[in-house]
Amino acid sequence: MEYAFFLGSNPGLSAVEVHDYFKRTKIVADFDLSRLPKYLIVKTNENLKCQAIIDGLGGTPMIAQIIGELSELSAEAILEIAGLDNRFSENQKPIFSISFETFTTSLSDSKSPRDIRTLGIQIKKLLNKKGCRVIVPQTGTVLSTAQLFNSGVPFKAIGIHIVELEKARYSAMIVSAVQDIDFYTRRDRERPEADPGKGMLPVKLAQIFINFTKAEIGSKIYDPFCGAGTIVAEAMLQGFNVVATDISLRQVERTKINTDWLKNTFPNLIDPRKNVLVMAQDIEKPLREIENNSLDAVASEGWLGPATNHELSAFEIENVFVRTQQLLYALLNNINNVLKSGATVVVALPAFRVDKRIVRAPFMQEELRKFLPKGYSVENLVPEGWVNPAFRDAGQGMMLYGRPDAVILRDIVRLRKN
Numbered sequence: 207m208e209y210a211f212f213l214g215s216n217p218g219l220s221a222v223e224v225h226d227y228f229k230r231t232k233i234v235a236d237f238d239l240s241r242l243p244k245y246l247i248v249k250t251n252e253n254l255k256c257q258a259i260i261d262g263l264g265g266t267p268m269i270a271q272i273i274g275e276l277s278e279l280s281a282e283a284i285l286e287i288a289g290l291d292n293r294f295s296e297n298q299k300p301i302f303s304i305s306f307e308t309f310t311t312s313l314s315d316s317k318s319p320r321d322i323r324t325l326g327i328q329i330k331k332l333l334n335k336k337g338c339r340v341i342v343p344q345t346g347t348v349l350s351t352a353q354l355f356n357s358g359v360p361f362k363a364i365g366i367h368i369v370e371l372e373k374a375r376y377s378a379m380i381v382s383a384v385q386d387i388d389f390y391t392r393r394d395r396e397r398p399e400a401d402p403g404k405g406m407l408p409v410k411l412a413q414i415f416i417n418f419t420k421a422e423i424g425s426k427i428y429d430p431f432c433g434a435g436t437i438v439a440e441a442m443l444q445g446f447n448v449v450a451t452d453i454s455l456r457q458v459e460r461t462k463i464n465t466d467w468l469k470n471t472f473p474n475l476i477d478p479r480k481n482v483l484v485m486a487q488d489i490e491k492p493l494r495e496i497e498n499n500s501l502d503a504v505a506s507e508g509w510l511g512p513a514t515n516h517e518l519s520a521f522e523i524e525n526v527f528v529r530t531q532q533l534l535y536a537l538l539n540n541i542n543n544v545l546k547s548g549a550t551v552v553v554a555l556p557a558f559r560v561d562k563r564i565v566r567a568p569f570m571q572e573e574l575r576k577f578l579p580k581g582y583s584v585e586n587l588v589p590e591g592w593v594n595p596a597f598r599d600a601g602q603g604m605m606l607y608g609r610p611d612a613v614i615l616r617d618i619v620r621l622r623k624n
């Protein structure tokens with residue numbers, strides 16, 4: 207079986223996330239990078255539970271099963287390869303959607319929105335089913351995740367996705383899962399303690415952090431800078447036991463309010479047997495109340511400096527980096543006893559955009575390995591042997607996350623306790 211994992215706005219990070227998700231959930235798969243940055247091909251011997259998988263991934267808006275290749279884009283060819291006639295179940299209202307995109311930029315615009323609309327209508331005619339509905343993109347040739355989701359793909363409608371690989375060579379796919387946009391919006395905006403627009407950690411990035419830990423289902427994850435608890439909430443949804451601390455009593459309170467809201471609002475999605483412990487703790491002081499040798503992983507955004515919308519001066523940046531380094535080293539020293547051996551520590555540290563250049567912490571790049579407290583090593587995020595331009599920011603094992611207009615970016619690093 208071959209699946210295409212379509213990757214979000216940061217394809218390098220998202221591809222690594224898929225890899226780590228498979229490792230942590232122990233699903234055996236091979237990966238083919240040849241279609242990056244658009245999609246990652248995942249080859250498996252089993253039918254994947256795509257909806258459950260996509261719910262656990264922050265960086266994959268759509269998963270489609272690759273069903274074969276076509277040399278011409280005709281309604282007959284699509285109908286045949288997709289076995290469309292037999293795919294509608296008895297009680298399913300026949301609805302299908304069709305989207306088309308080109309893989310390489312040199313082929314872009316090789317089909318117009320009108321071509322795709324015509325194709326949809328021709329398939330509908332061939333299907334010869336009364337009341338069959340076809341959904342085509344209103345603009346362009348690709349249906350957005352929101353359009354697919356709102357059309358009921360994949361449960362109530364069948365999504366056909368065609369990718370032009372090169373001239374007269376098309377990959378035909380059936381959409382297996384799309385990200386549940388409503389659920390993301392609710393987690394992001396409806397939680398009682400949210401501060402929209404204030405550089406808050408996006409829910410999808412919180413999921414990526416958790417997957418980067420490669421922690422197995424049911425293990426215990428720690429966020430030592432929990433703030434309003436975005437990572438805590440996502441870890442709970444993924445079935446982890448969670449410990450969360452923050453120096454600020456107000457932030458501890460916010461995490462408690464948000465996690466209570468999550469449990470009460472989505473009781474069916476949270477396993478009541480799992481523990482969530484939230485308390486105040488200055489990470490520069492010895493840890494109290496966390497049992498030795500009890501944590502499987504740390505996933506944390508860390509301190510990113512003062513919240514700001516404007517570019518910082520070189521002096522200000524230098525100060526933030528010095529403080530970040532102190533906090534990182536204090537964290538690693540103080541959690542050493544509570545981490546199990548082999549535990550992973552995934553943290554984000556700040557990077558800054560200055561004059562369209564990105565300034566990353568110097569200690570992250572050159573000195574991190576040299577000055578790490580004893581017992582830790584840096585573990586590259588990009589898997590061994592993965593070479594692709596999508597990973598060009600990933601120097602020294604770290605990966606950058608930042609919106610194109612963001613002044614503060616996040617530099618993600620993974621360490622391992624030896």
Ligand SMILES: C[S@@+](CC[C@H](N)C(=O)[O-])C[C@H]1O[C@@H](n2cnc3c(N)ncnc32)[C@H](O)[C@@H]1O
Pocket residue numbers: 407430431432433434435436437451452453454457487488489490507508509510533
């Ligand atoms: C960028 S915020 C984390 C936001 C969080 N990811 C969320 O979802 O809201 C960083 C947090 O680090 C906390 N912090 C700063 N210094 C700390 C220290 N010495 N020990 C523990 N927490 C600290 C701050 O109170 C703040 O809540």
